[in-house]
Amino acid sequence: MRCSTVRPSELGGPELERWRSLLDGSGVVANPFLAPEFAIAVGAVRPEARVTVFEEDGGIVGFFAHERHGAVARPIGHTLSDCEALVHAPGHAPAVAELLRRSGLAGWDFECLVEGQLPPGAYRTQRQSSPIIELGEGYEAYIEALRGRSKKWFASTFRKQRKLEREVGELRFEFESDDAEALEALKRWKSGQYAQLGEWDRFADPKIVRLVEDVVRSRAAGCSGALSVLYAGDRPIAAHAGLWSSSVLSWWLPAYDNDFGKYSPGILLLFQLAEAAAKRGVGTVDLGRGRHDYKDAMQTGDVVVCSGSVDAPSLGSLPRRAKRVAKAGLRPLVGADAPLGRKLRALAGRG
Numbered sequence: 001m002r003c004s005t006v007r008p009s010e011l012g013g014p015e016l017e018r019w020r021s022l023l024d025g026s027g028v029v030a031n032p033f034l035a036p037e038f039a040i041a042v043g044a045v046r047p048e049a050r051v052t053v054f055e056e057d058g059g060i061v062g063f064f065a066h067e068r069h070g071a072v073a074r075p076i077g078h079t080l081s082d083c084e085a086l087v088h089a090p091g092h093a094p095a096v097a098e099l100l101r102r103s104g105l106a107g108w109d110f111e112c113l114v115e116g117q118l119p120p121g122a123y124r125t126q127r128q129s130s131p132i133i134e135l136g137e138g139y140e141a142y143i144e145a146l147r148g149r150s151k152k153w154f155a156s157t158f159r160k161q162r163k164l165e166r167e168v169g170e171l172r173f174e175f176e177s178d179d180a181e182a183l184e185a186l187k188r189w190k191s192g193q194y195a196q197l198g199e200w201d202r203f204a205d206p207k208i209v210r211l212v213e214d215v216v217r218s219r220a221a222g223c224s225g226a227l228s229v230l231y232a233g234d235r236p237i238a239a240h241a242g243l244w245s246s247s248v249l250s251w252w253l254p255a256y257d258n259d260f261g262k263y264s265p266g267i268l269l270l271f272q273l274a275e276a277a278a279k280r281g282v283g284t285v286d287l288g289r290g291r292h293d294y295k296d297a298m299q300t301g302d303v304v305v306c307s308g309s310v311d312a313p314s315l316g317s318l319p320r321r322a323k324r325v326a327k328a329g330l331r332p333l334v335g336a337d338a339p340l341g342r343k344l345r346a347l348a349g350r351g
Helices: 011-023 036-043 094-102 139-151 151-167 178-199 206-217 258-263 265-278 295-298 317-333 341-345
Strands: 002-006 047-054 059-069 072-075 107-112 123-134 171-174 224-232 235-244 248-256 284-286 301-311
Touching: 002 094, 011 036, 011 059, 036 047, 036 059, 036 206, 047 094, 047 295, 094 107, 094 301, 123 295, 139 151, 139 265, 151 171, 171 258, 171 265, 178 206, 178 224, 178 235, 178 248, 206 224, 206 235, 224 265, 235 258, 235 265, 248 258, 248 265, 258 265, 265 284, 265 295
Parallel strands: 072 107, 248 284
Antiparallel strands: 002 047, 047 059, 059 072, 107 301, 123 284, 123 301, 171 224, 224 235, 235 248
16 A cells, blocks of 8 residues: 555545545445545645545555644544545555554544444544434425424424514525625624533634635535525524535534524524425435434434544554553542542542
8 A cells, every 4th residue: 555645735636536436436425524625625724634645556545634733633624524534445445553654643533433434443432423314215205204203393393483484574595595694694693602502612713714614615516515594584594504415415504593592493494404405316414413402303313423543553653652551550540439539639629
């Protein structure tokens, strides 16, 4: 295996076409976060973005998109992506540890790796469900299944929709909007949501703002962006910045106006988005990691993604491995029930 690592923008037309063809035939779901267009968009705002191209017998057999934080690889679009995978030809899955070594990396900290690619030797691993909406049989079939599963919740949701239309205005939905004011409103709503939850505000980072603005303008087949907006009358009340491929739409950055929260505008937006996706032939809406009541109500199934770490078999990975071994050795001494642990917490004023 021969490896070369470049910035996403340095990939030429033939490499990009090879990446797209491998994604279509790799057996990995064609999630838009795995497309070259997403890597290029990230690379435009994050100089640490890289793509390792690996070859066998003189031909390209795979791509590993990542961000380099020192000598450690993290997901491309770190903190923003909901899907991570190596894109490779069938029968050419690389030995990940060796791939890292040949790429000059000490290790890889993955956050949302497709379950089937969990590498040997990975540690600190966790599996997390990512709820999905399956639309393969069409939107109407999905609605009927949902109604049959939760009649009370379903009826309540659409009662709120009728009440919203009576009290505010007729609903209108745009799947691909160029409404700049709606995009600004989405940023405000999302920042407010982050503040309410005590989370880091992604939209306080100008690089992320630029990335989102670039992505929603993308119209590539494998990774098309969309600013989707739900209006009541002429007023935007909910919006979503997302990505979609020919088969998967990612529920990425949704938000709504809290003034209309009693009408559940976020859920109404998701229904509209699912219907629009089904009309475009999309078979899956990926709701992303994390459990929420509305996801539990609307999902039809789950996919599993993994977080964890893996080290390269190289001298460069020794500090990572030494640190891990040291932590493992100290844990019995400073754990919650260990005498030394109790003394340390007492000294710190916590015990």
